[in-house]
Amino acid sequence: MNYVLIDDHTWRSLLPLTFTRPVSEIRIGILTIKEKWDKFFSTECSYITEQYLSEKFRIKKEPENILINSSVLPNPALVNEISLLSCGEALIKGNIFIAVRLKSNQLTQDCVFNLTEFKVISTNINFLKITYPWDIFRMNGEALQLDYNLLTYEKKSLELSKTNNILGHENIFVEEDVKAEFVTINATTGPVYIGRHSEIMEGTIIRGPFAIGEHSVIKSGTRIYGPTTIGPHSKAGGEISNSVIFAYSNKVHDGFLGNSVLGEWCNIGAGTNISNLKNNYAEVRIWSYESEKFVKTGLQFCGLIMGDHSKCGINTMFNTGTVIGVNTNIYGSGFPRNFIPSFTWGGTSGYSEYELQRAYEVAEKVMNRRNRSLDL
Secondary structure, eight states, X not given: OEEEEEXXXXXXXXXXXXXXXXXXXXXXXXXXXXXXXXXXXXXXXXXXXXXXXXXXSOOOOOSEEEEEETTBOOOHHHHHHHHTOOTTEEEEETTEEEEEEEEGGGOOTTGGGOOTTSEXXXXXOOOOBOOSTHHXXXXXXXXXXXXXXXXXXXXXXXXXXXXXXXXXXXXXXXXXXXXXXXXXXXOTTSOEEEOXXXXXXXXXXXXXXXXXXXXXXXXXXXXXXXXXXXXXXXXXXXXXESOEEOTTOEEOSSSEEXXXXXXXXXXXXXXXXXXXXXXXXXXXXXXXXXXXXXXXXXXXXXXXXXXXXXXXXXXXXXXXXXXXXXXXEEOSSSXXXXXXXXXXXXXXXXXXXXXXXXXXXXXXXXXXTTTOOOOO
């Protein structure tokens, strides 16, 4: 069977993280949403996404296909119900489209908005679905547990060195070629997954749920409170709480990051601190690209949402509920605005447009340092 992950209106409500990716390329838990579906179905899913993204994230069509909502996270029960769909049947829960099995000639981005030509089947199965950027850290604990079960099923963990101080050994899974000495890990509060070729330096304290991706590094003396995910090829340090860092990003130095999401190729300057709680303990409001205004999150704790390739200088201070677009460069004293559009350069002393060519040049240098190339 051919599986295609389709973006619906949720793509807009997840901006700025989806400016540079389909929804299914968002990381939550341990894996990206696409990686989860790939593993459940033992295949390579393709995409239906925004037109400008489809040049990179392509669709694959077969005579029969199963189209899946890319903002829905799989679990065994849901995967089973999708597998049982016959051609012409659509699976929903309430007003949420989950999946539809259809012919190649029916495979369009609009088909999920009009299901009248399909036999609709309702399900009572519970599942996770992300709709807003803050859902990523809010649901990260549940998603991490699901991924942990998926990745460790019928596999045996490697052992950490005896120099480490471990609580809850049974909830820790260690992949190959991991470096970790004199580290304290408390996995009684949730599972801890340590990806292959990663390194956790001495003096680090980790409280699960927690995951570190392959080839990532946690610097000495780091304090991490779960549910937190450090994506592949990233570096982390300082104090981090209930946050998700996508691949190839750096938050290396001292400073606090809490209830936040960092996209790929981000860099947080030394001493940067993010407020995740308002002084009056009020509900956090955050900028919505879809509504073009600040909206309620329903949360008391919400820190920073940062799009891909954005950076901030040393000792930057971000207010509660700050949204940073793609390819911004923020620096200077004081608190910058709590919404900064993409391709912005500056800080409290003033902002200017980040010239596209200069942004490309910096991105190319940054990616070359990780043996990756900028593909325009």
